[in-house]
Amino acid sequence: MPPLPPTPARRVLCLAGSLRRDSWNRRLLHAAIDQAPSTLALTVYTDFAAVPLFDEDLEQLDPAGPVGVQALRAAMAAADGLVVATPEYNHALPGVLKNALDWLSRESPLGEVLVDKPVAVLGASAGPWGTRLAQASLRQVLHACGALVMPAPTLFMANAAAHFDGHGTLTDDAGAQALQRFMRAFEQWVERVAPATAAASMRRHG
């Protein structure tokens, strides 16, 4: 029997839930990418600030939405999965993140891009609570959008400054191991809930 061809990687889009350049959650995403299995091809979405405030009147003018929405929607449609690292603002997910999800939840020429999408949620906070309420609210919203949110493991990083060095690099082994477990679990979650299409079957069986 000839050797099996290599399994194509699952494409995973990664979003940090705030715009701040040095956000803990952007650092957490990059640390998660460092720990992810090679079967996941992970990309951090960097043009989040180009997504304008949701306005149904804009959608009436053009069902595809503004240019910044089209780009995010296309990236989401092309992805096999989504990882969201969210900060907590006022006991909930940031408005910026909710606004992007409000756009993505809508019917569009690319379809409803969050429906049946495997999603992992994690988060880091400077304080002691580790974004617990933000993640709970984000899960509820993603559920409403029809996404398939990985139920476990969860990952709440508290006291973020203690986990990264001045360059934003993760420095603690326990954190790295938790991220490795998290990303391996997400790989399995994506395989488990992926649609049973010919393409997906090809990915799984080579």
Added chain:
Amino acid sequence: MPPLPPTPARRVLCLAGSLRRDSWNRRLLHAAIDQAPSTLALTVYTDFAAVPLFDEDLEQLDPAGPVGVQALRAAMAAADGLVVATPEYNHALPGVLKNALDWLSRESPLGEVLVDKPVAVLGASAGPWGTRLAQASLRQVLHACGALVMPAPTLFMANAAAHFDGHGTLTDDAGAQALQRFMRAFEQWVERVAPATAAASMRRHG
């Protein structure tokens, strides 16, 4: 004894939680204003679209925030109370509304303008659920912001199209009566929780 001077009206800012021009919640706000007691001076905030996406880096550049934020924050600081009519997007408050509250929750040259602010929450939906989940999430966020949210009565308007005519005018008596009770209760809530300053005392006692 000379007659008491007239009691100055309480200034109440009104926000609709979405940008759509013909939103049910904007109509609901105007209907609420029609039913409000004359001791409340109500103003609908119309420049909500000028509030940009929250970005802590922008705040670092200028603690007062972008111009659109400054205007909203000044209006909020000058108000004795706030009425928010929210639609429901994906089982929660809209990202647009959360984004504005994220800005308003921050320390600024005008202070933390939502702390101790009396707030009433209501909402209308085209469908059968009347924004119940949106209002629950909005209350949680307002609580986190330090606002004083009126606990009762609640007002959930379902099947909004059945309550308004083609011009956006409320047409049903039961709805008008519910709004009248709601706004009278809010007037009492504002009086009850208003800070006991000299100015407030002057308002109450003439």
